[in-house]
Amino acid sequence: MFLVRLVYASTVSEHFQSSDIENILSFAKQNNARNGVSGMLCFNHKYFLQCLEGSRAKVNDTYNLIARDPRHNNIVLLDYQTITKREFSGWSMGYVPASVLALDITFNYSTSNDFNPYEMSGESAYQMLLTLRTTVPAI
Numbered sequence: 001m002f003l004v005r006l007v008y009a010s011t012v013s014e015h016f017q018s019s020d021i022e023n024i025l026s027f028a029k030q031n032n033a034r035n036g037v038s039g040m041l042c043f044n045h046k047y048f049l050q051c052l053e054g055s056r057a058k059v060n061d062t063y064n065l066i067a068r069d070p071r072h073n074n075i076v077l078l079d080y081q082t083i084t085k086r087e088f089s090g091w092s093m094g095y096v097p098a099s100v101l102a103l104d105i106t107f108n109y110s111t112s113n114d115f116n117p118y119e120m121s122g123e124s125a126y127q128m129l130l131t132l133r134t135t136v137p138a139i
């Protein structure tokens with residue numbers, strides 16, 4: 001089974017509570033580690049941008065679970081491709097918080113300073129995640 005990478009954007013829904021982010025991360029870290037899935041999640045209290053990498057079967061299963069989650073909506077697939085190696089192997093789910101997304105870094109990959117993953121190409125979103133890796137402690 002070969003490796004794939006998936007990148008999507010979504011928006012918080014009315015079912016999301018501020019305490020949910022801790023629960024989502026803690027569940028994701030355990031479940032992803034069990035399934036050999038690695039990746040990164042960005043969240044600015046309005047939008048999510050997430051990258052998942054791992055076997056095609058496990059990444060697809062994980063994405064299907066996530067897509068059914070009522071805590072977010074307007075889920076848009078930005079990128080899905082086979083890859084030769086992982087770039088987030090140190091993170092079962094690394095987290096990039098709003099404070100980091102507010103820095104100038106977003107401007108390098110989109111048309112404005114505001115973090116809005118719907119206005120980014122899949123490649124720009126992925127390249128930004130690669131840059132943001134350096135800010136996230138490995139888990």
Ligand code: FAD
Nearest residue numbers: 015024027028031032048062065066068069070071072093
């Ligand atoms: P169950 O606990 O049986 O959930 C049943 C249903 O309720 C599911 O639709 C679930 O999404 C939903 N649900 C669970 N908790 C709540 C709650 N507090 N409020 C409202 N609805 C709830 N999971 C991963 O394994 N890996 C990831 O990388 C990952 N990333 C995520 C990123 C985002 C932005 C979000 C919103 C969720 C993410 N999740 C991730 C969590 C995932 O969506 C599921 O909640 C989790 O996998 C458990 O689903 P389940 O059906 O097995 O569990």
